[in-house]
Amino acid sequence: MVAASARLWKTSKLTYIALVIAVLMSIYPFYYMFVIATRSLDAINSVPPPITPGGSFGENFQRVLDNDAANFVKGLVNSVIVSTVVTLAVVVTGTLAGFAFAKLKFRGRGGLLLTIVITMMVPTQLGLIPLWGMMQDFGWYDSLYAVTVPFLVSAFGVFMMRQYASQAVSDELIEAARMDGCNTFRIYWNVVLPALRPAAAVLGLLTFMDTWNQFIWPYAILSPENPTLQVSLAFLSYAYYTDYSQVFAATAVGTLPLLIVFIFFGRQIIGGIMEGAVKS
Amino acid sequence: MALATPARPASAPPPPPAHRRPPSRGARLARWDIAYSPYLYIAPFFILFGIFGLYPMLRTAWMSLHDWDMIGDHTFIGLDNYAALLKDDYFWNATVNTLGIFVVATVPQLMLALFLANLLNRTTLRARTLFRMAIFVPNITSVAAVAIVFAMLFQRDFGVVNWLLSLVGVDAIDWDAQRWSSWTAIAFMVDWRWTGYNALILLAGMQAIPKDLYEAAALDGASQWRQFWRITLPMLTPTFVFVVVLSTIGGLQLFTEPLVFGNGNMRGGTQREFQTLAMYMYEKGINNLNTAGYGAAVAWALFVMIAIIAVINFALVRRTVK
Numbered sequence: 001m002v003a004a005s006a007r008l009w010k011t012s013k014l015t016y017i018a019l020v021i022a023v024l025m026s027i028y029p030f031y032y033m034f035v036i037a038t039r040s041l042d043a044i045n046s047v048p049p050p051i052t053p054g055g056s057f058g059e060n061f062q063r064v065l066d067n068d069a070a071n072f073v074k075g076l077v078n079s080v081i082v083s084t085v086v087t088l089a090v091v092v093t094g095t096l097a098g099f100a101f102a103k104l105k106f107r108g109r110g111g112l113l114l115t116i117v118i119t120m121m122v123p124t125q126l127g128l129i130p131l132w133g134m135m136q137d138f139g140w141y142d143s144l145y146a147v148t149v150p151f152l153v154s155a156f157g158v159f160m161m162r163q164y165a166s167q168a169v170s171d172e173l174i175e176a177a178r179m180d181g182c183n184t185f186r187i188y189w190n191v192v193l194p195a196l197r198p199a200a201a202v203l204g205l206l207t208f209m210d211t212w213n214q215f216i217w218p219y220a221i222l223s224p225e226n227p228t229l230q231v232s233l234a235f236l237s238y239a240y241y242t243d244y245s246q247v248f249a250a251t252a253v254g255t256l257p258l259l260i261v262f263i264f265f266g267r268q269i270i271g272g273i274m275e276g277a278v279k280s
Numbered sequence: 281m282a283l284a285t286p287a288r289p290a291s292a293p294p295p296p297p298a299h300r301r302p303p304s305r306g307a308r309l310a311r312w313d314i315a316y317s318p319y320l321y322i323a324p325f326f327i328l329f330g331i332f333g334l335y336p337m338l339r340t341a342w343m344s345l346h347d348w349d350m351i352g353d354h355t356f357i358g359l360d361n362y363a364a365l366l367k368d369d370y371f372w373n374a375t376v377n378t379l380g381i382f383v384v385a386t387v388p389q390l391m392l393a394l395f396l397a398n399l400l401n402r403t404t405l406r407a408r409t410l411f412r413m414a415i416f417v418p419n420i421t422s423v424a425a426v427a428i429v430f431a432m433l434f435q436r437d438f439g440v441v442n443w444l445l446s447l448v449g450v451d452a453i454d455w456d457a458q459r460w461s462s463w464t465a466i467a468f469m470v471d472w473r474w475t476g477y478n479a480l481i482l483l484a485g486m487q488a489i490p491k492d493l494y495e496a497a498a499l500d501g502a503s504q505w506r507q508f509w510r511i512t513l514p515m516l517t518p519t520f521v522f523v524v525v526l527s528t529i530g531g532l533q534l535f536t537e538p539l540v541f542g543n544g545n546m547r548g549g550t551q552r553e554f555q556t557l558a559m560y561m562y563e564k565g566i567n568n569l570n571t572a573g574y575g576a577a578v579a580w581a582l583f584v585m586i587a588i589i590a591v592i593n594f595a596l597v598r599r600t601v602k
Contacts, residue, residue, distance in 0.1 A: 238544035
């Protein structure tokens with residue numbers, strides 16, 4: 001038996017070679033981004049293309065900062081604000097609703113939960129054009145409200161928290177808290193929220209990354225003068241496509257925050273995604 | 281006034297026992313809390329989704345039945361927009377591009393993801409967390425950044441891809457000038473960002489398969505290859521369907537990669553070689569506000585297409601894997 005399973009699960013050299021190739025292909029574009037971001041322009045416009053980083057990052061990024069049309073810093077600040085607000089709101093509304101769906105009894109619960117699952121499957125672009133018109137009516141064109149308020153809730157967040165709350169919080173615990181005279185909100189705050197913390201953290205990370213990387217909607221509703229980071233990068237790349245080192249310096253700086261988050265929390269993020277896949 | 285209060289009939293039941301006295305204010309609040317507060321907790325989702333999700337979608341349908349100018353008049357024209365759509369060469373061009381890029385990107389992507397997941401599923405694999413993180417890291421990059429970097433990798437004169445090809449004697453390719461080449465470059469961007477993600481989802485599905493199935497098969501002398509076809513694939517069907525449906529929903533809404541690859545040109549290349557349906561919708565509905573109704577019709581056509589293809593995929597994957 002031992003011999004059979006040892007043969008069965010052996011990991012050959014070929015497995016490692018194939019995986020290392022996959023890893024190199026995953027990493028290379030990042031490496032390339034930092035190479036170009038740190039090179040002077042004439043080094044980039046040469047054959048063969050440069051393969052090692054240079055020392056020009058400071059100058060390249062200074063050109064980004066001096067570039068009034070790019071509004072890079074404004075984009076960075078806007079992205080931090082929008083991503084933070086959306087993340088906090090999605091975690092709060094997601095844990096509240098997830099708790100209600102998992103642990104509270106109320107009429108219409110099954111049907112409403114099904115509605116949420118269905119909305120997860122609907123393509124977001126379907127409502128883009130009327131939403132654009134609504135923002136005009138609200139006076140939210142080119143305002144951060146337009147890229148924040150519609151995203152304060154997430155069907156995915158509610159569903160994920162519901163799945164987690166179903167197994168992480170026992171009914172007995174909730175009953176006991178009720179006996180002690182806790183009202184529903186205190187049960188949420190003192191019992192459920194602490195139990196949901198690991199899953200809520202993963203939801204927060206996923207939401208932050210997703211909001212940070214949003215493109216089509218901010219692109220439609222924000223002007224180049226008040227962009228998010230991604231919109232700023234896009235306009236920079238259109239206008240300065242001959243000055244790659246400037247564009248790449250900006251892109252590298254815009255990618256760095258998420259890379260750092262991922263280095264610290266990658267294990268949890270991956271765990272959350274893989275768990276979610278099995279449950280749904 | 282006392283007369284107005286109906287007297288309690290003589291046959292009234294005896295007053296309730298002490299513990300069922302009319303509820304105090306606190307007890308009434310508690311009952312209200314249990315019965316109705318759940319609605320309060322789910323209300324934020326349904327209110328905001330109603331305003332910013334459901335309403336715009338329905339309004340898209342309403343707009344698509346009008347000659348709708350976003351900042352001007354709208355006239356009801358029934359299904360005329362849809363009739364025009366069927367005769368619109370640009371619409372069909374965008375449909376072909378969207379489906380073409382989707383197939384060119386998704387088929388190799390899913391095969392590669394399956395292959396990677398199978399490698400990562402070896403129980404004796406060392407450094408597994410590191411491998412998982414490394415293949416997932418492309419997914420955390422923004423689409424805009426990916427498109428910027430890949431547009432440079434596929435640049436005609438100084439790009440790395442053309443340089444590599446020149447080593448094996450292939451002449452420089454102008455990647456954004458033709459259909460096949462632009463589709464290939466865009467498919468590379470999509471696959472780079474999503475293969476690792478899908479591999480991890482498939483891996484999660486594989487790990488849910490009971491290990492003793494494999495041990496029994498190994499005792500019967502089944503090779504690894506045979507085990508993969510006879511055990512892994514059939515047991516993986518639900519996860520695979522999930523991945524395929526997600527890829528369909530995401531893939532058919534492709535927008536950012538072709539847009540940034542084409543330097544912000546909403547037409548996707550000089551001859552619309554890589555304009556997708558999402559880009560065409562944007563061109564008609566937002567770049568040209570006076571054809572918003574027509575753009576809304578494109579949006580619904582795209583939605584219907586996604587729904588049909590998701591259902592076909594669902595049925596196909598179900599059947600072939602069984």
